[in-house]
Amino acid sequence: MKVIFKTSYDNDIDLHEDWWDRGKMIALVAVMAVLPFFLGEYYMAEITNTLIWSLAGMGLMLLVGHTGQASLGHAAFLAIGAYTDAALMNVGVPWLVAFPLAGIAAGVFGAIVAIPAVRMSGIYLAIATLALFVIVEEAIIIAEPITGGVGGLFAPSITIAGIDFDRYASLNNFYWLCLAVVVLVTWLYANLMRSPTGRSFLAVRDSEVSARALGINITRTRSLAFGLSCAMTGLAGALMGHFITFFNYELFSVFISINLLLVVTIGGLGFIQGAFFGAILITAVPQLIAILRDGAMSTLGLDLSMPGLDTLVFSVILIGFIIYEPTGLYGRWLKIRFWLELFPLARRDMFRRQKTYLKTERMK
Amino acid sequence: MSLLEVKDLAVHFGGVKAVDGVSFSVEEGEVFSIIGPNGAGKSTIFNLISRFYKPTRGTIKFDGRDITHMSAHEIAPIGIARTFQNIELFDHSTVLDNLLMGRHTHRNTNWLQDMWFLPKVRREEREHRRVVEEVIEFLELEAYREKLIAGLPYGVRKVVEIGRALAMGPKMILLDEPASGLSVEESQEVAYWVEDMRRDMGLTVLMVEHDMSLVNQVSDRVLAVAQGQPLAMGTPAEVQSDPQVKAAYLGTEVYE
Ligand SMILES: Nc1ncnc2c1ncn2[C@@H]1O[C@H](COP(=O)(O)OP(=O)(O)O)[C@@H](O)[C@H]1O
Ligand SMILES: [Mg+2]
Numbered sequence: 001m002k003v004i005f006k007t008s009y010d011n012d013i014d015l016h017e018d019w020w021d022r023g024k025m026i027a028l029v030a031v032m033a034v035l036p037f038f039l040g041e042y043y044m045a046e047i048t049n050t051l052i053w054s055l056a057g058m059g060l061m062l063l064v065g066h067t068g069q070a071s072l073g074h075a076a077f078l079a080i081g082a083y084t085d086a087a088l089m090n091v092g093v094p095w096l097v098a099f100p101l102a103g104i105a106a107g108v109f110g111a112i113v114a115i116p117a118v119r120m121s122g123i124y125l126a127i128a129t130l131a132l133f134v135i136v137e138e139a140i141i142i143a144e145p146i147t148g149g150v151g152g153l154f155a156p157s158i159t160i161a162g163i164d165f166d167r168y169a170s171l172n173n174f175y176w177l178c179l180a181v182v183v184l185v186t187w188l189y190a191n192l193m194r195s196p197t198g199r200s201f202l203a204v205r206d207s208e209v210s211a212r213a214l215g216i217n218i219t220r221t222r223s224l225a226f227g228l229s230c231a232m233t234g235l236a237g238a239l240m241g242h243f244i245t246f247f248n249y250e251l252f253s254v255f256i257s258i259n260l261l262l263v264v265t266i267g268g269l270g271f272i273q274g275a276f277f278g279a280i281l282i283t284a285v286p287q288l289i290a291i292l293r294d295g296a297m298s299t300l301g302l303d304l305s306m307p308g309l310d311t312l313v314f315s316v317i318l319i320g321f322i323i324y325e326p327t328g329l330y331g332r333w334l335k336i337r338f339w340l341e342l343f344p345l346a347r348r349d350m351f352r353r354q355k356t357y358l359k360t361e362r363m364k
Numbered sequence: 365m366s367l368l369e370v371k372d373l374a375v376h377f378g379g380v381k382a383v384d385g386v387s388f389s390v391e392e393g394e395v396f397s398i399i400g401p402n403g404a405g406k407s408t409i410f411n412l413i414s415r416f417y418k419p420t421r422g423t424i425k426f427d428g429r430d431i432t433h434m435s436a437h438e439i440a441p442i443g444i445a446r447t448f449q450n451i452e453l454f455d456h457s458t459v460l461d462n463l464l465m466g467r468h469t470h471r472n473t474n475w476l477q478d479m480w481f482l483p484k485v486r487r488e489e490r491e492h493r494r495v496v497e498e499v500i501e502f503l504e505l506e507a508y509r510e511k512l513i514a515g516l517p518y519g520v521r522k523v524v525e526i527g528r529a530l531a532m533g534p535k536m537i538l539l540d541e542p543a544s545g546l547s548v549e550e551s552q553e554v555a556y557w558v559e560d561m562r563r564d565m566g567l568t569v570l571m572v573e574h575d576m577s578l579v580n581q582v583s584d585r586v587l588a589v590a591q592g593q594p595l596a597m598g599t600p601a602e603v604q605s606d607p608q609v610k611a612a613y614l615g616t617e618v619y620e
Contacts, residue, residue, distance in 0.1 A: 009493040012460070013486060188479045195478035195485055196471040196492075199457075203465050206454040213414055213452075214532065215440030215469040224475060270456065 015190055032179055036172040044175050048167075050283040051178045052239045057263035057275035058189055059233030064261070065269040066193065067225040068205030070122065073129030074260050076136035077230040079252035080106040081237025086155040087146050095158040095165075099181075099238055106234020111227025118222035133254060140249045152248030155241040167243055178239055185232060189272055192228070201225050233260075262314060266321050268328025277329035285317070286310050365428060367392045367536060367568050368413075373422035374592075375412055382408040384592040385422075390536070395562055395569040397579045399603070400589040401612060406572040407449050409589075410538050413570075414446055415439050427535065441469045443535035447525045447542060449572075455514045459524050462513060463499055466531030467492040499527045503557065519550050526557065536568040537561065543575045551578050558582045576604070588612070 004017050016022035036044055056078060063069050081102040088098035117128050140147045147153055157166035158177065165173045192198045203211040204221050212218060241247055259282055267278025289310055296302040325332050366389035373386045383405040390396040398406050411417045413424055415436040423432045426442060434442075445466075454462050470492065473485050500506055503523050513521060522542065529537050539558070543551035555578050561567040573579050579586060579600055586603040588595040596606035603609055 009490050010486075012493070013489045191481040192475065192479050195481065195489070196468060196473065197475040197478040199461060199465045200468060202457055202461070203454055203468075206456055207452045209416070209448070210452040210454065210528075212416070212436040213440060213446055213448075214465060214528075215437050217435075217437045228475070 029183060036175060041171060044171055048175045048178050050279050051182050052236050052243060053279035053283050054276045055182050055185060056233050056236035056260055057279045059229045060260045061264045061275045063225055063229035064264050067201045067222060070126040071129040072126045072257050073133035074233050075252040075256040076133040077106045077110055077233040078237030078240060079136060079140060080109055081234030082241030083147050085238035086153050086241050089156045096160060102238040103231040103235040107227045107231030110230025111223050114223040114226030118219055137249055150248060152246060154246050158242060167245055266328055268330030271330045274328050274330040289313060366390060367427060369425040371423045373412060374420045375408060375417050376420045381592045386594050388587050388597060390568060390570055392568055393562060394584045395558060395582050397571045397573055397583040397586045398589060399579060399586055404589045405592040407540055410540050440532060445529035445532040445534035446538035447529050447540055449540040451521050451525055453513045453521055453525055458510050458512055459505060459508045462524055463496040463527050463531045464492055466528040469532060496531050499530045503527050519546055536570060539571040541572055543573060543578050551575055555581045
């Protein structure tokens with residue numbers, strides 16, 4: 001097991017405890033950066049898609065995992081990001097301006113609708129966000145001059161300083177662009193979580209009563225979290241628009257919202273890493289099912305192309321996780337890593353949760 | 365002028381008169397205890413001062429300022445910290461992070477600065493940490509610094525909660541039954557801490573407590589309440605010899 005000798009408060013303030021941890025993160029980004037030199041177009045497109053889902057997942061993670069609020073309406077913020085970005089670019093605004101504006105538009109909209117919504121919690125909030133989603137969907141159809149209505153909208157290809165980032169013509173460039181955005185947003189998110197702002201999110205999540213006694217304004221904190229969450233998801237939406245290139249309101253269905261919830265729950269609530277684990281799963285499983293389905297067809301002559309199979313498999317996975325691994329894929333990974341570090345000293349039952357005390361007569 | 369002035373405070377929940385006409389004032393640097401049988405309304409008085417409950421009647425003044433109608437989150441910045449009878453910690457965070465959360469009212473950066481982790485944010489984090497380390501040293505929590513609350517024994521959690529309140533750097537601290545559920549040795553430690561809070565930190569302490577030996581040892585004055593109403597107020601000895609107080613406690617084991 002690794003023992004860290006801390007020599008200054010900065011050891012705890014820094015994102016990584018030591019150069020070994022930092023090195024691993026740098027190595028991971030480096031490997032991601034050189035992937036296009038080794039992988040073909042199919043895989044690069046899949047990985048780009050996974051990156052975009054990770055970004056959207058981080059948005060929801062901030063809300064669900066770190067502030068303890070639910071949202072069934074996050075597809076709406078993906079849509080706002082995608083339409084803002086594409087519509088601005090269609091009137092000649094460069095991507096470097098349109099993209100941040102897409103995030104800001106989704107964020108500001110999210111923060112404003114959050115003010116009445118944050119007084120709700122649990123299932124009520126989930127239903128309110130679902131209602132919001134329906135409203136946004138209708139608004140997109142009605143606002144035809146901007147959004148193309150039912151017909152849809154074309155996201156122009158991105159050019160920065162003469163370099164082409166088209167999703168088809170120069171997929172690798174587009175991949176690198178997405179990677180850069182994801183790395184930047186992850187860094188900002190991680191910074192937030194090691195600062196007073198992040199601590200106030202956790203405080204609101206774990207004990208509202210205490211948070212208020214510590215001087216934390218619950219409404220403002222939740223609404224800030226909502227806004228930041230929607231901004232991240234909005235940025236993901238903008239990239240998704242470019243990735244799909246031609247889209248209409250149907251791209252942002254309620255199933256996208258549910259898949260995003262799966263990303264954060266299966267990935268591991270309360271961990272930024274969880275968004276990535278979840279995104280990998282959610283984007284890889286349909287591909288795996290397709291491959292298995294083709295395999296079953298060609299070798300066994302079995303036709304598994306029934307509708308709803310993906311959804312069924314997802315549901316089973318989700319239920320399995322909720323029952324057997326509430327800390328998600330990332331939690332499972334932490335346990336495996338800990339077990340490896342301790343090998344062969346690990347004991348059974350080491351991770352069994354203990355009820356150390358019961359909260360009785362908790363005050364409302 | 366007293367630091368805290370409570371006048372004719374009352375709160376009724378439907379027919380239940382949880383607090384009914386309580387008045388008292390706490391001087392700066394004083395240790396003031398509220399005693400009374402279970403359900404007397406002691407915690408409710410704390411919740412009224414914290415502004416979790418809206419009083420039906422009466423006023424609360426702190427530091428010369430009427431706080432009766434302030435919001436709950438505006439109470440911490442004016443210098444009132446508190447603990448809870450049933451421990452309200454952030455279970456999924458470490459002891460260190462719980463204490464750092466106590467520094468919320470002292471933050472001078474906003475979310476935008478935090479997000480980019482500007483040098484100012486780092487400077488402030490170091491300062492928060494320095495204060496928190498003082499608290500850790502004072503309460504001897506060194507061994508638990510990196511531990512998650514969820515795995516800690518009850519007694520340690522009680523201490524962490526006191527620590528979080530101290531990290532707020534308040535003028536007055538409200539302790540709701542700080543020694544309940546603790547061993548004799550642990551409550552003795554609480555007594556020393558309360559004395560140090562007053563002497564070394566210049567804090568004013570308002571405490572609800574059942575352990576009469578702790579109350580006698582540290583309190584300057586005591587207020588006894590029963591069924592939401594004040595029974596007697598004075599030095600610990602005066603209050604304990606009051607016939608009404610004796611009657612209210614008859615049959616209970618609080619007197620030893
Ligand atoms: N939020 C509430 N709603 C209804 N009744 C309450 C509420 N809070 C406290 N009470 C009642 O007020 C009385 C005093 O409670 P409390 O202040 O907790 O007593 P204690 O002196 O033991 O701390 C009890 O009868 C309790 O049931
Ligand atoms: Mg009580």
